[in-house]
Amino acid sequence: MTTPLLARFIPEARELLQVSASGLLKLERNPTDETAINEVFRAVHTIKGSSGLFDALALTRLVHAAEDLLGEVRSDALQIDSALVDMLLDSLDQVGQWIDELERRAALPADADGVAHRMAALLRQRLGSQDGAVDDAPVHAALRGADPAPDGDVSALPPGLLARLPAPACLAAFRRACEGETVHLVRYAPEPGCFFSGTDPLQAIRQVPDALALDIAAAEPWAPLEDLDPYQCNLHLALLTAAPRPEIEQAMRYELDRITIAPIRPRDLVRIEGEASDGPIWDDFRGAASGFLAAGRLDDLRKAVSALRSVAGPTLWRRQALDWLEAALSAGQPDPALLAALVAAAGSGRLDPVPAGPAPVAPAPAPQATDPRQELARSVLASQHRALEHAGYDADRLASVGTVVGNVLLSLGRDADRAAIQAAFEAAREAHSVAPLLSALSAVLAGAPLLRAEAAPALSEAPAQAFAEAAVPAAGGKEPEGRIAAKSLKVDQAKIDLLMNLIGELVVSKNALPFLAKRAEETYASREMSREIKEQYAVIDRLAQEMQGAIMQVRMLPVSEIFDRFPRLVRDLARKLGKRIDLALEGEDTAADKTIIEALGDPLLHIVRNSLDHGIEAPEERRAAGKSATARILLKARQEADSVVIEVQDNGRGIDPARIRSAAITKGVIGQEEADRLSDQEAINLIYRPGFSTAPEVSDLSGRGVGMDVVLTTVEKLGGQVTVSSRLGEGTTTRLALPLSMAVTRIMIVEAAGSLYGVPMDMIVETVRVPRERIRMIKKAETFVLRETIIPLSRLSRLLHLPEQPRGEADAAVLVCHVNGRRAGLIIDNFREGMDVILKPLEGVLTGIGGYAGTTLLGDGRVLLVLDLRELL
C-alpha cells in the first residue's frame, strides 16, 4: 500500500534520476562541467534525503554511496571517467527499478540489501582507491588483539583501549573535556553477519559527528588464515567524540542496539609519551607549582607552566606532561586532583593514578536523562552556546539566540532560568561581549536537569521575543497577502481532450452557417439576412480558429521529450557494440502535438538502433575506409510549414541496394523479376517491407522480431511520411515528416455509388481524369499509365461492396494515392471540395468495422465517413 508521501516521492525520484542520468552524460563528455556535477550531486542528494523517510534502507544506502562518490568528483578529489559513469548509471538504474518496485508493492525486493551492499561496495572501491579520500577520521590502529564485548560500563573498559588511541587525539579530547564539553566513547560491536545486510560498520560509525579518534580491533583473536572467514565481521570499533549523546544516537540510529555510549572523564584520557629527562629546572618547577596549587594561585601556575613549556624540548616526556597540565588549567573550574597529579607528573617524570576526587570536572556529564525532550532541550541550548562562541559578540546574531533560549525555557516552563538568561543578555549587550551570556548558558546547562517546575505549570504568557527586543519584526502578524502565484498548472490530459473535442464540435457546427446564409438567400430571398449571417460567421470562424490554435498550443510538447532519452541509449548501445559514436541533437525545442510526440518515440528508437546496428561501422573498419573512428549520428528536428520534420543522419556505411535486392529475394519479399526492375532508391525502400531485415542474425538491439516496417506503419498512422536516402560509404539519412497536430485533418470529399466519403488529403498524390480507353487490363486487374509509371486501379464502390452504378462518362475520375509505400489509383464517381475536419474515431458497434479512419460532421449536419485507404487497398 502506498502512502500519499510515498506517492509523492515516486515521481520526484524518477524525475531526479532522469536529471542525474543526463547530467552524468554531460559530465562524461565534459568532465569539468561544473553545472552538470552540481546538478547531478543535488539530484542524488535530494533522492537520498527523501528516501530516508521510507522503509527503503537499501535504496538509501546505495544512493548514499553514489552521492559520496559524486561529492569527491565535485571537490575534484576524483576524476570522472567512463567506467565511473557506467557504475553510477548502473546504480541509478537499480534505484529506478527499486522505485518501480516501491510503487508496485510499497517495499523493496528481498534481495535489495545484498544488491545495495554489492553495488555500494563497488562504488566505494573507487573512493578508496583515491589517496586520502576516505580518511576523514583518524583511523588509528587496525587489527590488533582481541577485545571483550562492550557492556556499557566505563570502568569495564577493555584495558588499553584508551591507551591505544593516539596521544594527540587524546589531548585534543582532553582539551574539549576540560572546556566543559562531554567527551563520549562510542563502542560499536557490529553484528558478525552485518556485511550481508548491507551494513558498512566503518561507514556507520563515521556518521558520528565531531569524531576525535577511532580505534578498530578484532572482536575474537584472528583465526589462522586458512580458517578465516572474511565474510564475518570480526571487529569492534570504538570512537571518541565530542558530540552530545542525541547526536550520536541520531547518527547511529540504525545500529542503536549494537552500540554503547559512555562519557569519559578527562583524567582517563591522560596519556603522556616522550623521552625521559632530568635536571634542576624540573625540581624548581615542582616546588613552585605545588605551592601555587596549594594556595589556589592558578594564574601564577599558568604562567609557570607556559614559561617552562617555552624552553623544554617538545619531545620530552615532562614537556608533554606540561601540555596536558596547560590544557587542564584552561578549564573554567579545573579539577584540583587532576592538576595535582599532572603537576606531580611534570615534576617527577612519572604519572601516578589520579586519586578519585569527590566531584568530576564541571560540567557534570549529562545526567541519565530518560526524557528525550530534556536531552533535546539540552542539545539545543548547547548549540546556542556553540553558535555564540563562533560568532563572538554580534548584535545581529544575539537576537535569534535570545529567541531560541527564551523559547526553550518557556517551553519547559523554567521561568527562573529565563529571568537569569534575560539578565545575562542585557549584560552582554552592555558589555558588548558574549561572555556573560556564555557563562549563564553554561550554568543552565550544568544545573539541574531541565525539568519543568512540577507544581506550577502556570506558564508565563510573555512572548519569548521579549528577549530579542527591537529585533522583533514590527508587522509580525501581517498575513502574507502577495502570495507568489503558481506559474504552471498541471491538468489531467482528459480535461484538455474534452476541451479540444468541444472546440472541434464548435469548428464543425459553425460550418452550418454558410448553408444557412445560402438558404436565407435562396429560399427566403433575404439577401440582407444572408449577408448578416455571413458577417457573423466570419467573426465566429475567426474566434473558433483562435480557440483551436490556443488549445493546440496547450497540447504542444517539445521534441526534447523524446530526444532526451537518446544520449543515454546511444552511449550504452555504442559501448555494448564496441562502436564510437558522437550523438548530436538539433532543434530540440521544436514542438508538436502531444499525440505525435508520444507516438514518435518508438519509430525513432528503431531508426537509431538500426543505424547503430547496421549503419555505423566498427572503429577499425571506419579507419580502414579513411573515416574518423568516431561516427556521428545527428538527430534533427525542425518545423516545415505545418509539419514537423525529424531527421536521423549517420555517416556510416550507407545502404547497399545490391545487398538489399539479394536479401529481399532470399527472404521471399520480392521475386527476381521485380528485383531487377527496381531502381536503387526503390530497393532501399524495401527495408520498410514487412519481414525484411538485412542483419544475418537478429541482434538484441534492433532485432526483437520487428523490422523497419513498424516504423512505416506507425508514422503513416500518424499521417506522416518516411523517406530514406543513402549514399554507399557515406551514410544514411532517414526523414520523418509528421503533421504538427492531429487535431485537424484535411480531407477531400469524394463521391462513390451515390454517397459521399472523405479521403485524408495527405494520402492523395494527385487527381486525374483518365479516358476509358487508356485503362488497360493486366492479369484481370485494371491499370493505367501515368507519366511512364504503371498505376494499378481499384474501384472504390467495389472495395466498399456497394452496387455499381454504370456511368456513361467518357472519363474515369481517379484519385492517385500513396499507400503503403506504393502508388495506387482509386476510381471514384466524382471529386468534391476539400475541408478541414475534426476526425472522430468510430464508436460503439461501429468500432470493429475496418476500412474507415473515422467520421466527421458536414456543415449541413450530415455524417461523413472518412476512409482509411491503408486498410482498403
Added chain:
Amino acid sequence: MAGKRILVVEDGITMRMFYQDVLGRAGFVVEEAANGVEGLEKALLGGFDLMIVDINMPKMDGYELVSRIRREPSLQATPVVTISTEAADADATRAYAAGANFYIVKPADPVLLVETARLLTGAQA
C-alpha cells in the same frame, strides 16, 4: 500552539510534504518554499516563528540563505533550524557560523522534529 507559523525551505517535494504532514498534524501552520531565493522572499513577508532550512538547494543554498536572514533586521530574531543529510561536524559548524540556531540530520525523526519545533517556538507540548 495555535498560530505558530513555520516556513520550510526545501527543494525536495517529498520532504516538503513530510514537513507539512508531521508539523501540520502537531498543530503548526506550515508554509513552503522550494529554494533559497523563494525562501528569502517568503521570510521577508514576515510572521514566521521558525524557519527550517535545507542546506543543499538550488539557486541559493541553506548557508547562504541563513546568512542573508541574519543580515535582515526584521528576521534576526527568527530561530532557524538547518537540516541536512550530512552528519559531518564541519557542516554543522558551517551552519552555526552562518547563523543557524540548530542543526538536524535528515531524515529527521518526526517526534524529534516536532519537539524541536516546539522548543524553538516556545510552544507547549
